[in-house]
Amino acid sequence: MSGPVARPILRVSDLEVRYGGVPAVRGFGFEVYPGEVLGLIGPNGAGKTTTLFAIMGILEPSGGEIEFEGSVINRLPPERIARLGIAMVPEGRRIFSEFTVEENVRLGLMGRADAGGEADDLDWVYSMFPIIDEFRSRTAGQLSGGQQQQLAIARALVSRPRLLLLDEPTLGLAPVIVDTLFEALGQVRGRGVSMVLVEQRAQLAVQFADRTIVMRDGELVTSLEPSDASDADRLANAYFGS
């Protein structure tokens, strides 16, 4: 093997996060490389959402370090982290159902580092999600669950993040809609956006991601490759332990 080794876009080392005195994330660490999709799976309460919140600056770690593009970001507020180029699609989508689709998308512009190129970025997401383009003037509450999820992703993308954090994007969606959503995520990947994908559908995540890490009780358990997706025993073992 030869050639330059890419610097990770995100490096999480020895991360500790507590709620009150109770540890939720304990010495957790991983790296994401430019353009990589990293899956993050694990049972309920493993600490996945807590990890994403710590990266986004919503929760302050009690230990460890989070580096984005070589700079430590642990002590920065969420709006600064967003302007550096990280966006999050939270669990449950959090769209504004009384606002139009277009108004919801435009809310994402608030996370931008600068106002230049807004029109190009709006064109970018509308071309990526044609259904969102078509329904621009509808109120967001009229969209189906899968369409709302695409809207939430579009809203996150108009800030033109280099790293997108997705927390259970398929939650509550029917299987056929899940396929559509993953096609859309494939397009996001095609644009070179790095992603951390927290997903309950373990097999789907392992198949889609370049690499998937498994978390349990706040700690890293193992790492899986796409080829592990068809190995049900390996998946179940990694997920629940044996």
Ligand code: ATP
């Ligand atoms: P899920 O798949 O259920 O969303 P998760 O892997 O995202 O699970 P977290 O939500 O990060 O897990 O929770 C990690 C641990 O922290 C759990 O034990 C949970 O009960 C606890 N926890 C989460 N949020 C809080 C909170 N606001 N206050 C206290 N404890 C919390």
